[in-house]
Amino acid sequence: MQSLKDRILSDGKVRPGNVLKVDSFLNHQMDIHILEEIGAEFKRRFEDANINKILTIEASGIAIACMVAKSFDVPLVFAKKNQTKNIAGDVYSSRVTSYTHSRVYDVIVSKEFLTADDRVLLIDDFLANGCALEGLIDIVDQSGAMLEGIGIVIEKHFQGGGDRLREKGIRLESLAIIESMTDDSLKFKD
Amino acid sequence: MQSLKDRILSDGKVRPGNVLKVDSFLNHQMDIHILEEIGAEFKRRFEDANINKILTIEASGIAIACMVAKSFDVPLVFAKKNQTKNIAGDVYSSRVTSYTHSRVYDVIVSKEFLTADDRVLLIDDFLANGCALEGLIDIVDQSGAMLEGIGIVIEKHFQGGGDRLREKGIRLESLAIIESMTDDSLKFKD
Numbered sequence: 001m002q003s004l005k006d007r008i009l010s011d012g013k014v015r016p017g018n019v020l021k022v023d024s025f026l027n028h029q030m031d032i033h034i035l036e037e038i039g040a041e042f043k044r045r046f047e048d049a050n051i052n053k054i055l056t057i058e059a060s061g062i063a064i065a066c067m068v069a070k071s072f073d074v075p076l077v078f079a080k081k082n083q084t085k086n087i088a089g090d091v092y093s094s095r096v097t098s099y100t101h102s103r104v105y106d107v108i109v110s111k112e113f114l115t116a117d118d119r120v121l122l123i124d125d126f127l128a129n130g131c132a133l134e135g136l137i138d139i140v141d142q143s144g145a146m147l148e149g150i151g152i153v154i155e156k157h158f159q160g161g162g163d164r165l166r167e168k169g170i171r172l173e174s175l176a177i178i179e180s181m182t183d184d185s186l187k188f189k190d
Numbered sequence: 191m192q193s194l195k196d197r198i199l200s201d202g203k204v205r206p207g208n209v210l211k212v213d214s215f216l217n218h219q220m221d222i223h224i225l226e227e228i229g230a231e232f233k234r235r236f237e238d239a240n241i242n243k244i245l246t247i248e249a250s251g252i253a254i255a256c257m258v259a260k261s262f263d264v265p266l267v268f269a270k271k272n273q274t275k276n277i278a279g280d281v282y283s284s285r286v287t288s289y290t291h292s293r294v295y296d297v298i299v300s301k302e303f304l305t306a307d308d309r310v311l312l313i314d315d316f317l318a319n320g321c322a323l324e325g326l327i328d329i330v331d332q333s334g335a336m337l338e339g340i341g342i343v344i345e346k347h348f349q350g351g352g353d354r355l356r357e358k359g360i361r362l363e364s365l366a367i368i369e370s371m372t373d374d375s376l377k378f379k380d
Binding site: 023024028029030031032035036058059062063065066067069070073074075076077078080109110112113 | 213214218219220221222225226248249252253255256257259260263264265266267268270299300302303
């Protein structure tokens with residue numbers, strides 16, 4: 001998606017430790033226009049899949065997933081990162097190790113909102129080593145739902161998570177794939 | 191907002207401890223149609239205010255705020271609940287005590303995304319005792335931005351947070367105001 005790549009080049013900032021900051025338009029402050037374009041692009045790429053639910057994980061995936069859900073005209077579910085008093089009863093749960101935050105947490109979805117009748121598109125802002133996504137995939141598997149595909153805004157290809165998912169036969173669409181990144185250059189994969 | 195009140199009555203569930211679960215359509219699974227209606231309703235109510243930014247707090251406010259931002263055609267910023275590696279440098283920060291989760295946390299917004307030029311509408315799903323909102327108001331004050339108003343989807347009036355904000359002269363619009371709530375009845379304020 002060219003407009004996204006242009007925006008990453010103009011407004012993204014590379015920080016030590018393979019961090020790409022896009023928080024001026026994607027995941028802290030959000031530009032509603034680029035979110036709408038992203039929603040429309042995922043709809044185009046997964047047009048043929050019979051998707052009836054969008055699943056993401058809090059917090060930075062939610063606004064993106066919301067505009068994707070609008071494009072598909074289906075409900076959105078977001079997985080929570082910790083058990084809260086307000087999610088009582090039966091939940092699917094999967095343990096995830098976060099590279100970004102150096103911590104371990106449980107990803108949780110209420111069983112009410114994901115069933116064997118669902119055909120799910122997973123959405124997230126970043127894919128690096130893929131650990132958070134593997135937690136979501138595990139939850140989709142537990143529910144018996146069909147995983148139709150995964151839509152990622154920015155894939156850091158050099159961190160390997162994307163290829164590991166593709167090798168499993170999962171349909172993965174990333175709107176911008178970063179081949180390499182140093183303090184003063186950022187190269188997209190063709 | 192009548193369609194919201196109807197939805198709360200048909201799909202909401204009252205749980206012990208003054209908990210109203212609306213997670214089938216508002217804050218775990220989200221119905222994109224009701225989110226769009228909510229966005230349009232806040233636009234109608236704050237039409238005269240010259241709002242250029244929507245501010246909310248992770249996680250359950252984000253999807254709502256996203257559709258409000260779309261209605262106003264302005265950017266959205268969400269406050270984070272903990273310092274993460276990816277928010278470096280200068281931030282506004284305010285300490286909040288959560289009634290729902292029985293814990294204390296810091297609310298954080300990068301200084302880059304809130305300045306004295308901003309005219310802000312705060313958006314959240316619930317208003318009970320108002321502690322999270324007071325953290326956001328504190329952050330708006332720190333930034334020098336103008337607080338144009340607060341838009342709440344469901345106000346639990348009997349918990350007092352809404353009236354405390356109104357007494358301060360803050361413009362507060364709540365789409366459904368709950369007067370009282372017991373295990374088998376729920377009464378809206380006129």
